Amino acid sequence: MINKLLIVGCGLIGSSILKKVCKKNIAKKIFVYEKSKKNQRTLKRFKLKFELIKKINKKISECDFIVICAPLSEYKKIFLACNRYSKKGVLITDVGSAKKNIITKINKIKRKDIKWISSHPIAGS
Numbered sequence: 328m329i330n331k332l333l334i335v336g337c338g339l340i341g342s343s344i345l346k347k348v349c350k351k352n353i354a355k356k357i358f359v360y361e362k363s364k365k366n367q368r369t370l371k372r373f374k375l376k377f378e379l380i381k382k383i384n385k386k387i388s389e390c391d392f393i394v395i396c397a398p399l400s401e402y403k404k405i406f407l408a409c410n411r412y413s414k415k416g417v418l419i420t421d422v423g424s425a426k427k428n429i430i431t432k433i434n435k436i437k438r439k440d441i442k443w444i445s446s447h448p449i450a451g452s
Contacts, residue, residue, distance in 0.1 A: 332391070393417060
């Protein structure tokens with residue numbers, strides 16, 4: 328079981344992950360960072376047990392596992408925040424689709440003690 332999980336971005340894929348994590352009781356504590364007001368309202372209607380955070384800041388220093396479900400254009404900002412606030416040995420994965428360029432860019436800027444496993448979304452019927 329994951330102690331504390333952060334989901335960054337809760338559109339279609341992020342909210343699907345959130346629902347499944349809650350249903351399967353995979354994490355003791357779940358934080359969600361979502362900028363879209365529309366998505367925030369949708370998340371509240373789910374009536375799931377999670378904490379919506381307004382910034383990627385010191386709160387993420389508690390997280391053991393981070394799932395990035397944001398647009399690729401946001402990755403640099405997200406990883407810079409992770410560099411600043413996440414704890415040593417945090418595990419980060421993502422659901423972005425285009426990999427080659429983003430992997431090269433992120434590997435250049437991420438802290439060496441952050442473990443990043445790039446993944447690919449599997450979604451649809």
